[in-house]
Amino acid sequence: MKVVFLSQRFLFPQDTGGKIRTSKILEQLNKIFSLTVLSNMESPQDDPYLPEMERICDKFIPVPWVETKRYTLQWYLEVLKKSFSRYPVPMLNDYSAELERAVLDELNRQSYDLAICDFMQSTLNFQHVKNIPRLLFQHNVEATIAQRHMQRAKDPFFKIFWWLQFKKMFYHEKKQCGLFDRVIAVSENDKLRMEDWYGVNNVCTIPTGVDTEFYAATKNSKEKKQIVFVGAMDWLPNDDAMKYFLNSIFPLIQKQEPGAHFIIVGRNPSPALKKTINKIPNVKLTGWVEDTRPYIAESAVFIVPIRIGGGTRMKIYEGMAMGKAIVSTSIGAEGLPVKHGEHIYLADTETRFAEYVIKLLQNTENRQRMGMGARQYVYNNFRWKKVAEAFANICQETVKRNNTNALKSAESLMTSH
Structure with missing residues (x-):
């Protein structure tokens, strides 16, 4: 079976959850299908990773582009301008006329059995893809993220901004979920939400996976009295989580454990977050790193204080695979x-969250027992091969169902004549 896959974001380096999930699934799918991948590619920073991209597919088609750097004046002006569009800002950010044209050109050149779009925000690049089964890979219910931003916003301006983004995202997400033949969600929660909100019955689920060989427990690593958070800091839910933890939870921990340190591992932190960090002792921000594992290995507790989000957090499985004790919010x-x-x-109040972190910092035996049990759990159940097999089955069912429906339509047309 020949599959064409649109990933608006170049998938390497693997510094976001979305990139990791997509690249790991594609790596396995390429063993089952003939796979062509199209994505934007920005030179020169993406050039060293081109061999990695070509490794996970039979054919890779790069489309040159330049992304506006976050938190610059130009970036803020672009966000402001896009706010007046009928589309939500993330959809406009991920649209590229060149990428849309490249997809259509490839479909005109070659015959494919299935076309897959990665992330709802990228669907504008797919709007003219016709006469082929279409599958949408939904890593999140995007409207949920906008809704939770709106609920958390204190400034009236931002509350109105996020309310408008929620309304726009809800409308377009509902529309796109109805236009695709099949939608893949990453959790049963997301599936049920899409069915309830959007009235669709074409949603399937796959589990979240983890590379248990890459993220392996390190026996020889000596843990510090250190707490770690891993995540791309230019994703707003991560930025919110860090401000929440630093302002409301970490001070409670420091009262009981003044020697505790906190390390944030992730790219592109906002100026506001940097300013907050500079005011608090025993907090370190790494910025982008090639490999997050050494920072996880040396830390005693892995935290996920997410208050805004959708989909699933792969970072939890990565921490579990490395044998770490984890404290998270329910949303995390x-x-x-x-x-x-x-x-x-799991803790949804500042006091309870701090209590669990302190408990784990102070009790090595309890911490290690939970961590090793978590490692075994993900090893037995959530390796990427199983996830990709579930994804491949949905792809095959989508094509089969579409072919059956096309045959029935043809037979009906012949009968009517």
Whole structure:
């Protein structure tokens, strides 16, 4: 079966959850299907990773582009301008006329059995793709993220901004979910939400996966009295999570454990977050790193204080695979089949979150027992090969169903004549 896959974002380096999930699935799908991938590619920073991109597919078609750097004056002006569009800002950010044309040109040159669009925000690049089964890979229910931003916003201007973004995203996400033959969600929660909000019945689910060989427990690593958070800091839910933890939770931990350190591992932090960090002792921000594992390995507790988000957080499975004890909010662990007190601690108040972190910092035996149990759990159930097999089955079913429907339509047309 020949599959064409649109990923608006170049998938390397693997410094976001979306990039990791997509690239790991494509790597396995390429063993099953003939796979062509199209994505934007920005030179020169993406050039060293071109061999990695070509490794996970049979054919890679790069489309040159230049992304506006975040938190610059130009970036803010672009966001302001896009705010007046009928489309939500993320959809406009991910649209490229050149990428849209490249997809159509490839479909005109070659015959494919299935076309897949990665992320709802990229669907404008797919708007003229016709006469082929179409599948949408939904890493999140995007309207949920906008809704939670709106609910958390304190400034009236930002509350109105996020309310408008929520309304726009809701409308377009509902429209796109109805236009695609099949939608893949990454959790049962997301599937149920899309069915409830958008009235669709074409949503399937795949589990979240983790590379248990790459993220492996390190026996020889000596843990520090250190807390770690890993995530791309230019994703607004991560930025919110860090401000929340630093302002409301970490001070409570420091009262009981003044020697505790906190390290934030992630690219492109906002100026506001940097300013907050500079005011608090024992906090370190790495910025972008090639490999997050050494920072996870040396830390005693892995935290996910996410208050805004959708989909699932792969970082939780990565921490579990490395044998780390984890404290998360309920939203942080949303959609993952993990049990409180067995695989992870869940806390939705500042006091309870701090209590669990302190408990783990102070009790090495309890921390290690939870971490090793969590490692075994993800090893047994959530390796990428299983996830990709589920994805491949949905692809095959989508093509089969479309062919069956086309045959029935043809037979009906012949009968009517």
